[in-house]
Amino acid sequence: GEDVEQSLFLSVREGDSSVINCTYTDSSSTYLYWYKQEPGAGLQLLTYIFSNMDMKQDQRLTVLLNKKDKHLSLRIADTQTGDSAIYFCAESITKQGGKLIFGQGTELSVKP
């Protein structure tokens, strides 16, 4: 079945890089997403990657996809205190904008 796993917590110092990891089980995933959720708020789409890509970079964000190992990572360069939030990875197996399966979320804490 479909399953998405993430580690629950990550703590880094301001200015360091953060790497949040995610594994998924469904090899038919088409799109993989990273969302950010701040306390008491909805989800904000950070970036996504199509399953035939290995890497995508967008300013401070770098997404790496290892399709063989079904492993996805999000690297945040020069992490700031404003990056403190919960980060969810999600997969879609139908189409872009279709049903999403979410991981448990990784709580990122950035210490000054």
Next chain:
Amino acid sequence: GAVVSQHPSRVICKSGTSVKIECRSLDFQATTMFWYRQFPKKSLMLMATSNEGSKATYEQGVEKDKFLINHASLTLSTLTVTSAHPEDSSFYICSANGGLAYNEQFFGPGTRLTVL
């Protein structure tokens, strides 16, 4: 970008009453809306998918008579929690896509429901 709103943002109700939560797409026509439930420190659990003008498709384990979903127009979907009980207390989030916003889900800010 596309904007989705939810109303109310917080609601407290007594056990046994029904509560309606609205989800609106403000600047696009949402042919599909999704309803999620999120427990504290937990992931989002998809409850149901609704397409405008048709019955919602519920995920396994979600009681459709308990969580009534209506998607009567291209900009509005409602979730009604009927005969609410304390275990229904949760954070409910909707998302939508459609029209020019077809290629991703746009999320509302969520509704915090507390049942006393």
